[in-house]
Amino acid sequence: MNLQQYLSEHQQEHLEMACRLMAQKSVSPTGEGMAECAALLRGMMEDAGLRTEVLKTPGHPILFGEMNVGAPFTVLIYGHYDVQPPEPLEAWVSPPFEPTIRNGRIYCRGAGDNKGQLMANLLAVRAFHKTGERLPVNVKFCLEGEEESSSANLAWAVEQYKEKLACDMVYTADGPQHASGRPTVLLGVRGIQYVQVDCEGADRDHHSGNKGGATPNPAWYLMQALARFWGDSPHEVAVPGFYDSVRPVTPLEQALLDRLPWDPVETARGLGLADDHFASTTAAEFYRRTLMRPTLNICGFTSGYGGPGSKTIIPARASAKLDMRLVADQDPLDIYEKFVAHLQAVTADMTEVRFTVTDLGSMAPSRTSPDRPEAQAVVRAVRRAYGEEPVVMPSLGGSLPDYVWTRILGVPSVVVPYANPDEDNHAPNENIALDCFFNGIRCATEVFVELGSIRSPKL
Ligand SMILES: [Zn+2]
Structure with missing residues (x-):
């Protein structure tokens, strides 16, 4: 069966699987439900055709999965199965660990951050497995249980399991899309x-x-x-x-900065500054200062x-x-x-x-150049999956442990957030739009296809 046809016919099943994972508590700061969630997710990874392993760390374990199809390119998919504590409970419209669909969204702690997004990637691999269509890349999964506890042991684990995690690039779906609601590609962090x-x-x-x-x-x-x-x-x-x-800003990065959405008055208001605060600031200048x-x-x-x-x-x-x-x-x-x-x-x-x-x-900071073929492949995949030109950000202003991939593994790292800008992660009524979830699955399949088309990943 054709892959896209399979995806549209199995939406209900995919939704139920994501909801089952979300319903399982996994609060890393308190440890509640962590072992149960790891076991549940590991079963789902096996069902998707992955060979799995539990990688021990001094804290909550990492779930490792692998599907080696003998392709020349290997992508490592990062995600996390732990969630933030759900408090304050009284602020939730429906109970935090009862996935509830309303307004075209799934409401549940972990819906967007990160279970809905990691499931989208896992379900994409599963679709190749179930349809018997050839996966164009080798896939590895590294699903962490401590992201909401500052990824306390991630750098240690990546160092420790460096050979097992070896790959040509790391791909992550986490965080919200750009505030404009346009598909988004992130190439680094401060x-x-x-x-x-x-x-x-x-x-x-x-x-x-x-x-x-x-x-x-x-x-x-x-x-x-x-x-x-x-x-x-x-x-x-x-x-x-x-x-x-x-690192100097490359001409291509500069072109991306120039194209980022920029409204000086809205930006000033968003910060609580006078309307004319950024009147003489260009988009390039603003983003150069806040990102680069x-x-x-x-x-x-x-x-x-x-x-x-x-x-x-x-x-x-x-x-x-x-x-x-x-x-x-x-x-x-x-x-x-x-x-x-x-x-x-x-x-x-x-x-x-x-x-x-x-x-x-x-x-440490991290940045993957938009000139790299892996980054360009992902941008092409996102453009095709969403039928829209993505917002490509050369860096985030904030900090995430992206350096464990670019510095310890020494490979490029690209993040494509699937969740809606108002996913309310870490807050009550966390959610992911159904469209965002299904588009995420489709996006991941396109990413695998594009990465499979890179001829010489090592160059
Ligand atoms: Zn989070």
């Missing part, structure tokens, strides 16, 4: 390095009258120090070498007294929390070391106080 800077003066707060003029105030010193991290403009960073490994350039941001600054009325003290300490959003090919450790070196240099003359820096965590 990384992050989080730090805390503490500045200490005396061993306790002092009376600002009795001791003022003689006791150092760490708030002043920390403000002075941080000011020296500010470059020529509010968005430029003065840390020497900070931009050294920033690194930042240094003060998330919080704490010192002394902030309560009602007045309290006349010289605070003993001041503290700031900062995040740096990193882009390819910046390395979090290198950036951390440069940050510390710059802090030492700019505070060398501040001998009255003591500065300390704490590394509060990091995640």
Whole structure:
């Protein structure tokens, strides 16, 4: 039977399978239902024709599946079977783990994030298996159980099972489509390095009258120090070498940025800024700054007294929390070391106080070039599946552990979100539109066909 005909005739069955998976709790932060969900999903993977294995990690296991058809190209599909806690329960219209169809959507915790989307990919493979049509690529699945717990063991596991996971590219369906509702292709993410800077003066707060003029105030010193991290403009960073490994934006990436939907007034309103805030900003400039350039941001600054009325003290300490959003090919450790070196240099003359820096965590950035044949194959597949030109984003502004594929496995990684922009993932009444679910299955089959047509994936 023809594959597309099979898909349209088996919609009800596919819907029921997705709902069965969604109905099984799998809350990774509490562990509720995780083992049951892994067993259920593993059975579904076997039914789709995959050879499966449970890969142990220090936390919840990874479900691995493989279908080797002897094709020259192997795609690894990433997804996660865990979900966020469903609270607050009273805000749900129907119970969070009872998949309910209304308004053309399936409502359930995990509907969009990520069970509906990972099932779309699995059902695409299953359709090839059930119809006996030849799958054009070898397929592997890596389905994680800790994505909603910060993917705590993913990098460890990818390192540990590197050979088993070896592939030519990684394909993920997660997250919502672009706000415009157009099909979307994501080619990267920004990384992050989080730090805390503490500045200490005396061993306790002092009376600002009795001791003022003689006791150092760490708030002043920390403000002075941080000011020296500010470059020529509010968005430029003065840390020497900070931009050294920033990968230049290619002409093709620039063309993609130019084409991203851009409404300066709507964007300003969305941010709660004055309507004319971005009046002189072009789409290319806005997206270059928010997707392709690194930042240094003060998330919080704490010192002394902030309560009602007045309290006349010289605070003993001041503290700031900062995040740096990193882009390819910046390395979090290198950036951390440069940050510390710059802090030492700019505070060398501040001998009255003591500065300390704490590394509060990091995640490397990742970017796959749109020039790569794998990325272009996916864009072609998405265009054909949806009959519409996709929004292709060279990067997300936010951070995801995409680097485990591009850095540890060393392969390109492409994300195609199948869920509707208002999937309300992590929130009450999470959902996925039925259209989005069925289009996702179709999209995955087209992706396999296009990837199978790449002649020399290793080039
Ligand atoms: Zn999530």
